[in-house]
Amino acid sequence: MTTRVYNFNAGPATLPLPVLQQVQADLLDFGGTGMSILETSHRGPVYDEIHQQAIADLRELFGGSDDHAILFMGGGAQTQFALVPMNLLPQGRHAAYLETGVWGEAAREEAGKMGDARTLWSSAASGHDRVPGPDDYQVLPDAAYLHYTSNNSIMGTQYAAVPEAGEVPLVCDMSSDILSYPIDLKRFGLIYGGAQKNMGAAGVTLVVIRRDLLERCRSDLPTMLSYAGMAATNSLQNTPPVFAIYIVGLVARRMLEQGGMGAVAAYNDKKAGLLYGAIDNSGGFYRGHAQPGSRSRMNVTFHLPNEDLTALFVSEAAEEGLQGLKGHQALGGIRVSLYNAVTVEAGRALADFMAAFHKRHG
Numbered sequence: 313m314t315t316r317v318y319n320f321n322a323g324p325a326t327l328p329l330p331v332l333q334q335v336q337a338d339l340l341d342f343g344g345t346g347m348s349i350l351e352t353s354h355r356g357p358v359y360d361e362i363h364q365q366a367i368a369d370l371r372e373l374f375g376g377s378d379d380h381a382i383l384f385m386g387g388g389a390q391t392q393f394a395l396v397p398m399n400l401l402p403q404g405r406h407a408a409y410l411e412t413g414v415w416g417e418a419a420r421e422e423a424g425k426m427g428d429a430r431t432l433w434s435s436a437a438s439g440h441d442r443v444p445g446p447d448d449y450q451v452l453p454d455a456a457y458l459h460y461t462s463n464n465s466i467m468g469t470q471y472a473a474v475p476e477a478g479e480v481p482l483v484c485d486m487s488s489d490i491l492s493y494p495i496d497l498k499r500f501g502l503i504y505g506g507a508q509k510n511m512g513a514a515g516v517t518l519v520v521i522r523r524d525l526l527e528r529c530r531s532d533l534p535t536m537l538s539y540a541g542m543a544a545t546n547s548l549q550n551t552p553p554v555f556a557i558y559i560v561g562l563v564a565r566r567m568l569e570q571g572g573m574g575a576v577a578a579y580n581d582k583k584a585g586l587l588y589g590a591i592d593n594s595g596g597f598y599r600g601h602a603q604p605g606s607r608s609r610m611n612v613t614f615h616l617p618n619e620d621l622t623a624l625f626v627s628e629a630a631e632e633g634l635q636g637l638k639g640h641q642a643l644g645g646i647r648v649s650l651y652n653a654v655t656v657e658a659g660r661a662l663a664d665f666m667a668a669f670h671k672r673h674g
């Protein structure tokens with residue numbers, strides 16, 4: 313078997329090894345059918361079972377309620393930047409955006425092409441080093457929705473609590489922390505996120521939408537761009553990304569077997585604790601970007617004293633099998649992505665490397 317590295321990529325990102333092994337075992341002959349899941353009809357009973365089971369397992373991970381529809385869509389989160397306002401922002405109304413980084417800004421800009429999308433609050437002035445608290449903004453009660461980004465994968469910030477929206481439907485880009493901790497789905501009108509960070513492979517986007525919002529969706533949209541249209545066919549209007557959905561199903565099943573969202577969250581907390589511990593115990597050698605109250609458990613961002621040391625950090629880490637650590641160009645420095653499938657062992661190896669690197673070069 314080839315050696316697998318410690319993979320801290322920001323997305324697509326590492327997948328659970330048992331899931332990859334299952335995919336490998338199923339690839340040529342899925343469940344005794346004599347064909348791959350890639351080669352079977354999306355209208356047949358074999359795929360249907362995968363599709364329904366994936367939705368059922370996701371529903372259980374999201375808390376079990378049937379008040380929301382779970383949709384599989386294409387085009388990634390960035391397509392949702394446009395579909396949310398197309399469906400839910402009528403003429404004469406406005407949508408409010410909390411902008412805590414590159415993704416939140418992009419979401420508002422795309423929505424601005426569709427209607428009246430307003431910045432309600434932005435962390436740009438402080439370099440996007442924090443998320444807002446409840447006293448930082450007030451959403452107007454006639455807003456069509458309030459949009460926020462629960463985890464800012466580029467900046468390394470994350471909301472510790474769901475923001476207050478009153479009666480206004482809350483829409484969340486949850487791309488980079490979806491199903492990494494338990495949520496109270498009742499608080500949300502709509503959640504979306506690509507599968508490629510916490511849930512599987514690129515190619516499918518999860519949309520979780522409250523059923524009463526489906527009735528409010530603009531009714532003259534093309535079916536493939538309409539949440540109501542997709543919900544009406546249980547995401548089977550066209551050929552869905554069957555392979556990506558099959559992998560999401562395997563990942564979801566595994567999460568349930570591991571004890572569900574509480575266990576997943578505890579595991580993620582452990583990893584983040586190791587990394588923030590390494591930063592906080594470095595006497596300022598490593599400087600975290602996020603303010604302490606806004607620290608992300610999914611993407612840990614920090615800077616070293618200079619660019620040369622940053623480059624050296626990345627290359628020495630790679631030599632030790634610790635890969636995917638270069639920060640996004642919008643922020644620089646180091647970014648450690650700790651999505652669900654990253655192991656505590658990987659987190660510990662990196663924390664140990666950080667201490668040793670500091671000793672050598674500090």
Ligand SMILES: *Cc1c(COP(=O)(O)O)cnc(C)c1O
Binds near residue numbers: 461465
């Ligand atoms: C990764 C990411 C995106 C981009 O997702 P795509 O599926 O590539 O469009 C959007 N928002 C957030 C918060 C992300 O982390």
